[in-house]
Amino acid sequence: MQREDDFKIRRKNIKDLSDEKLKERFWDLANKVVEPMIEMAKEYTSPSIERSVLLRMSFNSLQAKAIVNKCLELDILGKGAGHIVLRLAKEENIPYKEAGEKLASGELIEKVKRIFKIKA
């Protein structure tokens, strides 16, 4: 969109605001703009977030990538990669590191499917 500079017309609602009020308005607007983005961030996750969770759980980057890819294939990343690893460890009664490593190398896929009731 091309538009001439109509600043003088547009400013009529703010031109009489004091400097303090102007600043307040600026920050009110900025906070309103980011509100939907922050809400979205609370409700969604991503492959990178889930890999970062697995890194914090002491998996290396190659294992983290493999585990997240498996979760994506099974369409269960919305449960959280850390959740899946811990749940698998509990069901198998093994340490979670071992559970994650097995999942990364393609083992226990059927078990995961059963736990999270994935068809086919």
Add this chain to the structure above:
Amino acid sequence: MSEIKNVNECRGKMDKNIKKYVLKTNEKIDVLKILNDLDKYKPRRKGWTWRKKLPKGTLVGPFTYNQISENLENSQPLPAAHYFKNIDPQPDCIITSEIASGRFEDDIRRFRMAAYHGADHIMVIRTTGQSHFDGLIEGTPEGVGGVPITRKQVRASRKALDLIENEVGRPINFHSYVSGVAGPEIAVLFNEEGVNGAHQDPQYNILYRGINMFRSYVDAAEAKKIMANAKMLQIDGAHNANATAKEAWKVMPELLVQHSINCAFSIKAGMPQNLIALSTVPPTSAPAPCIKIDLPYAVALRDFFEDFIFRAQMNTRYMESCTREVTVSHTLNALISRLTSAHLQSTITPDEGRNVPWHYNSIHGVNTAKQSLIALDDIKELIEIKDEGILKEKVREIKERAILFLEEILKVGGYFEAVEKGFFVDSGCYPERANDGIIRYKEGGVAAGTIIRRDKDYFAPVCCHFGYNNLSLAQEITGKKIVDKDIEKESEDIEKGKKIKESKNMGEINNKVCDLIDGCTLCVHGKISYIDELDEIDNVNVRLKENKEYRLGRKVKPEVQWAGDGVIVLSMFLPTGERTSHFASLEIARNLGLKETEVIHKQIMHPAEGTYVEVKGVVPFSIDLEEVRMPEIIPNLEPEYVEKIVREKNLKVVAATVGEDEHSVGMREILDIKNKGIEKFGFKCYYLGTSIPIEKVIDAAIEVDAKIILISTIITHGEIHRINMRRLNQLAIEKGIRDKVILIAGGTQIKDKMAKEEGMDTGFGRGTKGIDVASFIIRKITE
């Protein structure tokens, strides 16, 4: 890990960490020692460190300063410092050096040089393309325009900086980028490895890296919370609009908007204001009347964002290949910093407009900042920015335009819609629109469609996780309890199906959730899984073997970027037009034997009379250091011995600046007792003054029976310095005293060999001290 208070506190921790490897200022940093035991290395601290400011009126050498910080223990002062007792006062604000060699083993040498000149914020640029790499890279592969950011490179770099901060005596902040499609993972890596600051701004991902906007914001909240936990300083990406827009000075209202979006989002993601830095650049350069445009913008920004941190960057938008022009622009940028404020003064290498930054140019950039900031010490005590007239009007106008911009974002449905409509990086001065903004689509871009809604039973059992987290289920599965009350409350709320909106815990830092897994890597460093190398060919060990002889100092080649790269620059004036000069200069370089020649700068002096050209090329040979011939250094005599002989022999000196030459400073330095001149050894000095005829000098020597004649001859026009020396010798012969007197000439252009050619006993050049001259005289007299 505790916060650092000073460098001595670190040193204790350091010894345990790296087995007492101490850098010696006369030795090269040893990359192999850095790489040794890297898998066991733990960073000595996390978080950002500011300089320790000194009180107003602090005396450094002969001057008082109001805006300085603690001196370094080892540093290289500005070139003119030797006139001022070699002082090297350090400005109060952090100084950044950007490092982009592409090989970390060369980066670390540049860290050391930059720190030695006063940089304490080392910003390592990432390799091209890493933003689109979905995951972490490992090992030490070579990069383009920067290094691939990997755990090993980050760890080795931080370890090297620990050594370097010990050498210079000031903590150094290490910085890189938390952007791209692997932001949260890189944030974890940086938190774990003690990286102190990072760029993080989802707008950068969207606009300049073409990454999907939803993915960028979802990832950003997580990354920011992880960064906040380590008290890393965040720098935003708004300055890129300056560097991209066709008419950079018109995007000022938008810049305020971009800063506000990242600031507001960061706070909501859990970052405290004092860790959020605005990356701001004076948008214009001469021949625009830049101060008149840049100053109101800088004031408007500081008004609206007064509680945030200001990272003042230098202008890159209008950089051409002339390093002189760039240096002037950057000096004016530092003037804006001092007239307003800056917590960090970042630097741009003056050669960035013509090639990848070369290391000595990085150092020039650091010195441009240091020199300007120190020169402008407390400028606001002398002049003040007017609070009326055109400046105030302009400030108000920029602010109002920014508010109108935000209003229209909301009016069109929000940020994402505004990006789709090309609101950003439009070169119209908002509300003017030029219709040349960057357009990105919600469903488009790299990693589009990759965000996933969290299920009701979603959880992540680690610290610093942002957003919905069903921790009551996590506790049930692990059978472990989290003790933190806020987390419990949040967890209960989730169970009851309450929407977590403004939970106290959401924005705060906690280290408790990981009790579920007996500690996460952010809390227990030992739990990190370290990968060394994945590529057998593309790694540091292979590169170190290739250029071993240059690293160990057996052979030498010039270099600008990497050890042994062989690059040099020829500067020349050719009395021909631009095009002819271009090709003639390449012929000259090739005839000199240079390879890979390239013109990197040319400037017309006059279309017909000539052109200045700089040509780079690669030297096709190396020098064996054992074969380098250097004149023997003759040590000076002990002052006591000199004094004994002078008094025994009652030595007299006649001294003068000869010819039509009014320079007196050099000679006074050599003579005066207060300048540690030769008077202090007991010489009786007869100083005749300036513009003294040679005849008068000889007559005076005969009259007072002086054994020594010192002449100073600075002017060299028409070889007058040589003529003066020759005349002095001839006249001494004619008067029959030549074998009874020692003739010494001095001056900035005088060399010993040249002086001897003209009949002097010796000659002294720039930097000569009284003891040098006295030692020569005594040796001559007693030989």
